[in-house]
Amino acid sequence: MRNVAIVGGGITRFGVREVGWKDLVQEAGKAVFDDVSNLDRKDIDSLFVGAAQPERWVYQTHVAPLVAELLGVDVRRVIARTEVACASGQAAIRYAWLSIATGLSDVALVLGVEKMNTKHMNISQTCMVNVGNREFDGVNGFTAPPFFAMVAQRHMHDYGTTKEQMAIVRVKNAKYGVMNPYAQFQKEVTVEKVMGSRMISPPLSLLDCSAMTDGAAALILASEDIARKLTDTPVWIVGGVQVVEHSHTVNQMGDLSEWKALRKAADELYKMTGIEAKDIDIAEVHDCFTISEIIEYEELGFCKKGEGGKFIEEGESYIGGKVAVNPGGGLLANGHPLGATGIRQAWEILMQFRGEVPEGRYVSGARIAIAHNLSGMAQLHHLMAYSVEKPQNLKG
């Protein structure tokens, strides 16, 4: 396997954008080409597009070659759109990584995009019932908020986690979001404000939830020799793993407060890379809801099972704590354009490693980062590990 690095990235402002899907693609494309300005666009041989449901939101499929046309990319090795719902973006990075690692591709563009806000928001929201097992759960209107509400209820019951602790996750991520000019939400919030926001599905209030967002993000990945020519600050991909629990259907699931698939994925990633939980400087995790981030602390091994609430309460996931979790504001502040989120996370890690983020959300001296996505009803977990050092130079 050849070493593979991220050599540059670009992102659009996330939010309710008054532009179309194609505009988002071109905005992220311009941003990434500006960032890797010494790259001849002709050297890009492959293209990977992360997109969850353009078929429904913008009535467009076959999106990968359309992106090639919109950005003038001369694909001649590998091209595909990847879809795994909320983790479609990370899947695109993984496919690019493997294509370059094998030598099939040398330089790849990876772009994630989603246009979720349309003039017909009832349609936008209806699309979300297609993510679960539609015939069992979707038809009953069972989307993410009620599912994660059940998760939160169970975690509160099993471990005494409180609504206040969940609210602090939002407070933390909002604080970093203020310093992120690309984030959908750039306002600080208080625990009181989170807890007092409109109830969505008990115990989750509006500010416990991430949003329906428009946005795109892009990366350039390259093999080691080319990466060295393009940048002095490559970010190396050092490992990646995905684990599914069989239960796509909610009535088949086990204990909702335990995410065995994530625990298994983390164990495997740590074994694969030699990284231990304590080595991780930055964790970009999938805080689609506040409770998610709390469970992720636990399953990723940052704290003991059941102590995720205490972990955030004690400030351990703030910059300066045991591990900086979502120093870019996470999904809660950035919003969650499904296909773009996984790529936004890698972009954040790139900017952090390069020191190109404002002081207040900069994780000084960070060398090892992980990115985590979950998709659907948290039955599928996706992890990638990144480092400033090449895989073989990594110390566990």
Place this chain on the structure above:
Amino acid sequence: MRNVAIVGGGITRFGVREVGWKDLVQEAGKAVFDDVSNLDRKDIDSLFVGAAQPERWVYQTHVAPLVAELLGVDVRRVIARTEVACASGQAAIRYAWLSIATGLSDVALVLGVEKMNTKHMNISQTCMVNVGNREFDGVNGFTAPPFFAMVAQRHMHDYGTTKEQMAIVRVKNAKYGVMNPYAQFQKEVTVEKVMGSRMISPPLSLLDCSAMTDGAAALILASEDIARKLTDTPVWIVGGVQVVEHSHTVNQMGDLSEWKALRKAADELYKMTGIEAKDIDIAEVHDCFTISEIIEYEELGFCKKGEGGKFIEEGESYIGGKVAVNPGGGLLANGHPLGATGIRQAWEILMQFRGEVPEGRYVSGARIAIAHNLSGMAQLHHLMAYSVEKPQNLKG
């Protein structure tokens, strides 16, 4: 890169099936597990699902983990759904190949599926306008039949290709389809019958066109050491390449009768593998319309540019001719369930190499095969090469 082989496959009957999407998945799953009966299903670590538009046809997205649940596959390395419209299935094979080649995966299930016939056929057909550039072409109702009709007109104009020659492509593929119990259409046709069938878009008549089809197909891929344990007849993947022309939008396209992307892809594949056009025993090509197969003879190098009509007229693409093209009946006889087609092609090659097809469509002694898909308005071409011998043993 590790060597990767197809060790088994299974397929559903293709056609207008009175079953649902999930039934198709399970039918193909059972078929592939029956075929590789000495495989412990627990050894499958990865899953790749080729699917074009389940979001629109069956209102279901996030299909990869749903397939994992339906088939009881314990995914713990890589999982994704791949989409490149009509070539979504081949893209899934490619991703599995690269995952195993790098060592990330050892044994992968690859499954392609599409349920295109619904109770609301107007919806089914409307979905096809999303494949092109919807805002320029789709809104004008510009789907595949009028596009390929323009291609045919241009080829007739440039090279003197005749409607009779196109009809012979259907006659050949129908002949082999009769001997394929999984094909949608299992009736012989005559040139007269093809030419006399209902006009769809001049010069293409109904029998010049492939169909809207329900179906699924599945493969097991494994690394060399595991493949050796599972089968005495592995089919090795020896190369693969995809090439895009920039023109997703029809008014930006060049000469419609020349498919430069396919020529470029073939040149690259031949260079990558050491195979020459004359070495190929079986070519599974994307005969979505009769004219497509004629142009594919030319761009793949089986005959000179413009002589594709003559090539079929002289019987050179029949079994026993220069190269056996679509000995399983191609898309014209099998039908074209978008996500399943690319996998059905690889399955056909597997069955041919194993000698498990009826005498009349058996390509005796075949050792090298290619599979070709195109997607959208033929701007994106996808090629894979397969052999009974490992890549390093290949003689050009």
